[in-house]
Amino acid sequence: MNTRTFVVALSTAALAVGSLAACSAERGSTGSTPASGTQSGNSAPADAEDTMVGIAMPTKALERWNRDGAHLVEVLEEKGYKTSLQYADNKVDQQTSQIENMITEGADVLVVASIDGTALGPVLDKAKAQGIPVIAYDRLINKTESVDYYVTFDNYKVGQLQGEYIKSQLANLKAPIHLEPFAGSPDDNNAKFFFSGAWDILLPLVKDGTLQVRSGKSPKSNEEWQSIGILGWGSDDAQAEMENRLNSFYTDGEKVDVILSPNDSLALGIAQALEGAGYKPGPDYPLLTGQDADIANIKNLLAGKQSMDVLKNTDRLAEQTAKMVEQIVKGEEVEINDTKTYDNEVKVVPTFLLTPETVTKDTVQKVLVDSGFYKASDLGL
Secondary structure (H helix, E strand, C coil): CCCCCEEECCHHHHHHHHHHHHHHHHCCCCCCCCCCCCCCCCCCCCCHHHCEEEEEECCCCCHHHHHHHHHHHHHHHHCCCEEEEEECCCCHHHHHHHHHHHHHCCCCEEEECCCCCCCCHHHHHHHHHCCCCEEEECCCCCCCCCCCEEEEECHHHHHHHHHHHHHHHHHHCCCCEEEEECECCCCCHHHHHHHHHHHHHHHHHHHCCCEECCCCCCCCCHHHHHHHECHHHCHHHHHHHHHHHHHHHCCCCCCCCEEECCCHHHHHHHHHHHHHCCCCCCCCCCEECCCCCCHHHHHHHHHCCCCCEEECCHHHHHHHHHHHHHHHHCCCCEEECECCCCECCCCECCEEEECCEEECHHHHHHHHHCCCCCCHHHHCC
């Protein structure tokens, strides 16, 4: 990963900015400058109060997206921007319609956390045609030229933190050590980064026999991650899959020792399956990873039903996104720190990466409470 911080001016920023002042008053005009065209140079930067930011979020079903949306609106409105926040119930057609409506209603900038990273090209082409810059939020939008920036966490690092944690704990386990790996939704571009980060650490341990995957659901390479993906990141589907593995491969007295879960929604379902199979918190409870630091999962962490979590401080993500919006609107250079990693199959999307951090039972107070991410009362402390 490229972690050098630098500031870069892109034609897609300047050109999109050039049309922003006109966009507020003249949305729909075929004469506005396309986001990837050439800036005319005769337009002044738009004012915040004249700028509408359309925010497309995937679902309210996961706690983190509710937090993301609410905080992004809060930060932008504090800066004087108008906002339109929409949730799409994990339905691609609904998200497409919502983005179309934002364009029609005069959005000057779009922030999009996509459901399906490959499905939004046509509607974003409409945004591009009207000079509306697009920021992909936490999920890369693939197979389209019509995305200007990407803001996210170092998602490969998320997986690394999970893999490193598992590896650090293996000395406490007795051989044979049984691993069951899970991956995220096959339509989410981030899922491959999560899995690759962890699997680059764990696959060598599978190959040398340190870890054994009784179910056989062990991808031979990072490229095969989708074979164990849970579509839509569903807790119920993860629970059903874990129950199937336990009932099919762990009925002879052997126990599962380690479960790689890429995020908290999967970890919740997996924990339910473990409880149903008679696993109880304690020395023999499996190592179980997670990501997002959702309240229910941190409570599980404190109760011994999850071993670690990865915090992606979405408050910081929203704040960085708002900063990028403001830089676009004011005609300033847009701060990014990665120009190589995120190829969406049409272009390498300029990206700002934030750093995730590990959370364990012993660090909940410091990482989550002392930082202000949660109140102690939120977690029952």
